[in-house]
Amino acid sequence: MSQHSNISRRSILQALSGVPLLPLSAAFAGVGLTQTACGGSSEPIKFTSVSFSSMAAPTLANAAAMATTTVGSVMSVNFSDNSKLDYKLAYQPFFVTGDMVADGKGGKTLAGGYYDINNQPIMDATVAGKARQYFSDAPDGTSLLSVAGAKVAGVVGNTVFAVVQFEYATWAQDGVSAMYGKLPSPIAVLTLDQSPTTGKLTLVKYHNVDTSGVNGLWITCGASLSPWGTHLSSEEYEPDAFALRSKNFMDDFSKNLYGDASRANPYHYGHMPEVTVSSDGAGTIKKHYCMGRISHELVQVMPDNRTVLMGDDATNSGYFVFVADREKDLSSGTLYVAKVGAGFSLDTAAAAASLTWIKLGTATSADIRGLVDGGIKPTDIMTVSATDPSDASFTKITSNGKVEWVKLKVGMEKAAAFLETHRYSALVGASMGFSKMEGTTVNIKDKVAYSALQNCRDSMVAGNAANTVGNGISIPKAVNAGAVMALNLKGGQKDTAGATINSEWMPVDTKALLVGEDITADALGNTANPNKIGNPDNLKFSETMRTLFIGEDSGQHVNNFLWAYHIDTKVLSRIMSIPAGGEATGLHAVDELNGWTYIMSNFQHAGDWGGIHNVVKATLDPLLKANYKDKFGAAVGYLTGELTQTRLGAA
Numbered sequence: 001m002s003q004h005s006n007i008s009r010r011s012i013l014q015a016l017s018g019v020p021l022l023p024l025s026a027a028f029a030g031v032g033l034t035q036t037a038c039g040g041s042s043e044p045i046k047f048t049s050v051s052f053s054s055m056a057a058p059t060l061a062n063a064a065a066m067a068t069t070t071v072g073s074v075m076s077v078n079f080s081d082n083s084k085l086d087y088k089l090a091y092q093p094f095f096v097t098g099d100m101v102a103d104g105k106g107g108k109t110l111a112g113g114y115y116d117i118n119n120q121p122i123m124d125a126t127v128a129g130k131a132r133q134y135f136s137d138a139p140d141g142t143s144l145l146s147v148a149g150a151k152v153a154g155v156v157g158n159t160v161f162a163v164v165q166f167e168y169a170t171w172a173q174d175g176v177s178a179m180y181g182k183l184p185s186p187i188a189v190l191t192l193d194q195s196p197t198t199g200k201l202t203l204v205k206y207h208n209v210d211t212s213g214v215n216g217l218w219i220t221c222g223a224s225l226s227p228w229g230t231h232l233s234s235e236e237y238e239p240d241a242f243a244l245r246s247k248n249f250m251d252d253f254s255k256n257l258y259g260d261a262s263r264a265n266p267y268h269y270g271h272m273p274e275v276t277v278s279s280d281g282a283g284t285i286k287k288h289y290c291m292g293r294i295s296h297e298l299v300q301v302m303p304d305n306r307t308v309l310m311g312d313d314a315t316n317s318g319y320f321v322f323v324a325d326r327e328k329d330l331s332s333g334t335l336y337v338a339k340v341g342a343g344f345s346l347d348t349a350a351a352a353a354s355l356t357w358i359k360l361g362t363a364t365s366a367d368i369r370g371l372v373d374g375g376i377k378p379t380d381i382m383t384v385s386a387t388d389p390s391d392a393s394f395t396k397i398t399s400n401g402k403v404e405w406v407k408l409k410v411g412m413e414k415a416a417a418f419l420e421t422h423r424y425s426a427l428v429g430a431s432m433g434f435s436k437m438e439g440t441t442v443n444i445k446d447k448v449a450y451s452a453l454q455n456c457r458d459s460m461v462a463g464n465a466a467n468t469v470g471n472g473i474s475i476p477k478a479v480n481a482g483a484v485m486a487l488n489l490k491g492g493q494k495d496t497a498g499a500t501i502n503s504e505w506m507p508v509d510t511k512a513l514l515v516g517e518d519i520t521a522d523a524l525g526n527t528a529n530p531n532k533i534g535n536p537d538n539l540k541f542s543e544t545m546r547t548l549f550i551g552e553d554s555g556q557h558v559n560n561f562l563w564a565y566h567i568d569t570k571v572l573s574r575i576m577s578i579p580a581g582g583e584a585t586g587l588h589a590v591d592e593l594n595g596w597t598y599i600m601s602n603f604q605h606a607g608d609w610g611g612i613h614n615v616v617k618a619t620l621d622p623l624l625k626a627n628y629k630d631k632f633g634a635a636v637g638y639l640t641g642e643l644t645q646t647r648l649g650a651a
Helices: 061-067 250-258 367-373 413-419 422-427 617-627
Strands: 035-036 042-045 047-054 074-079 083-098 100-102 108-110 137-144 160-168 188-194 201-208 271-278 283-288 296-299 307-317 320-326 329-340 355-364 383-387 395-399 402-408 436-441 450-451 483-490 510-515 536-541 547-552 563-565 572-577 583-593 597-602 635-647
Touching: 047 563, 047 572, 061 617, 083 201, 083 572, 100 201, 100 483, 137 597, 137 635, 160 271, 188 271, 188 395, 188 413, 201 402, 283 367, 329 422, 355 367, 367 413, 383 422, 383 536, 383 547, 395 422, 402 422, 422 617, 450 536, 483 536, 510 563, 536 583, 547 583, 563 583
Parallel strands: 137 583, 296 436, 436 536
Antiparallel strands: 035 042, 047 074, 074 083, 083 635, 100 108, 137 160, 160 188, 188 201, 271 283, 296 307, 307 320, 307 436, 320 329, 329 355, 355 510, 383 402, 395 402, 436 450, 450 483, 483 510, 536 547, 547 563, 563 572, 583 597, 597 635
C-alpha cells in the first residue's frame, strides 16, 4: 500500500498551519497536506518553499489582455516529501475608483473621492452642466492589517482593514485640464469581511480619513505597514519653498484645499504621515516633521521598531535613515544621510560600495512643526542662488536636477536639516546623486534591505552636468530601465563624526541585485527588455515565501508588470501584467493574517500614453475606456489563488 493511499480530502484540509496560502475558491478552502504512513501513524509534512511560474507578456494577439489586469502565473507550494500544491493566480478588485461604495452608515460614498479642508467634496466643473466630484485614477500605497477587538456592523467573518491612499488625479473630466499635484490626496480605511474558510476579502465599509488636522496631504505615493500596525504614508516631491508657487502647483493645491490660493505653506508638506486604524473602521492621522522633508516613498521600519530606511523618490536623491528615540514612536529621533564609498556599480558581479552615515540632526516632530506654524520662511534658513554669486561663502550643489549655490544662515542647522533636507544634505557632503530612489523593504532573516532605483541616469552618470564629482555615484552610462539594490544591515556603526549610531540595522554597503536592460524599441514598442525588470518602484519582501515582489513604474514597458524574485533560487517570475499605460502600485505582501497570505496590488492611470505606446494605442484605447470609466478609474485589489493541482509525494 502506498504511504498516501489513506489521504482523504478531509485530511488534506487539516495540515497547513503556517503555510502560505492565498485566498482560495470556496471549493478548496484551507487545503493542506498530512502524511499517513503504512502503519497508520500520522506525520506532519513540512512546508519548504514557494515558487511562481512566469507568465508571458501579453501582446496584440490578445489585445483584451493588454487592456486589463492579466494574471497567468501559477504559485506552487512545495513540501518536505516532494508533495506540491499548485494555485492558479487571479486578480480580485475591491472596487474601481469612481464606484459608489458602502459608507457604513447605510449610504454610499465615492471611492477615491477628493475632499477639501472642511471635508466637503471638491467638484470638477470643467464640463458645463456635468459637475461631479473629483476622484483619483491613481490609487497607490496600501496596508492590510487587523486591530484587536475590531467590530464593525455588516462583518460576518473576521474583521480586517486596508488603508489605501490616492496619489493624484491625472485629468479633469474635460480631458485637457491636468490635475497632477493640484488636489489634496485622500486616504481611506476599508473595512473588509474576511471569510474564515476561504480567506476571501469583501468590502463592507469605506471611511475617508479626516486630514484637516495635518493641513491635508500632498501627493501620497508608496506606503508600508509599521511593525506596530499603523500605515506609514508618504508625501513625495516635497514642494520647493524657494520656487514660485505657480511653478510647484502650490497655488492650485491651496485653492482646492482651502479655497484660498495663498494659504497653503510648502513647509507643511514632504513629511511622514502615519494613519492609525480604530476598532470601528475609522482612521486618524498625524504627520512626523522630524524624519526629514524629503520625497518619502515606501519607508521600511526595521524589526527594532526604531530604525527607518526611507525611499527618496527625487532627482538627486539619497539614502536616508531615521532612528527613533523610542520604540513604536516616530515623533522624535535622529536623521542620517549616507555617503557612498568607492566602487559603486550596477554590475551585479561587482563588490558592494560602502556606506557611511552623516548625522543631520536630532529633533522632535513638535519642534519642527512649531517652526513651520511659527512662520519660518525659506530665506530665514538659507540663501539659494541659481547663478554663481562669485562668493566663496556659498557652496555649489546639485538639487532637484539643477545646479545651485547655497549659503546657510547662522544657527539654522536644525531648521535646514529638517525643512530643507535635500539642500542641507548636499551642503554637508552627502551622496545626493541617485535618481528616483523609490521603494524599500527588508529581508529580516538575512539582514538585507532592498531599494529600488526607478532609473539610473543624469545625476548618476559620470560626465553628466547633474553629476557631482566625488560623491561616490558615477556609473559609465545610463541604465534607464533602473535597478534594485541590496544593502547589508549591521549594528555597531559610527557616524562620520565618530559618534555611535544607536541601531543594529544600519545599511553598511550597497550592491546591485537586479538590473534592467535598455533596448532598441521592439515590435510592440518596449524600450526595456520585457523579460527583465523595467523601472522598479514598489518593493515588498515576504519572509515566509523568501520572495521579493517588484512593481514597475515604467515608461519603457508597454505593459508594466508585477514580478516575484526568489532570493534563494534567483528565479525572476512575471506574475501579473498591468493595463497598458498604467503603473503597478499599492504592493503589499502579508505573510499571515488569520491564517491567510495576501499579495495586495493596485494600478493607476491606465492608458496614460507615451511614445512607446504608438503601436498599441489605437487598438487599446477604446478597450481601456470601456474597462475603466473612460480611463478615469483604476482598481484596488489583491491576488487570489485557486487550487489546480495536488501532487503527492512519491510512494
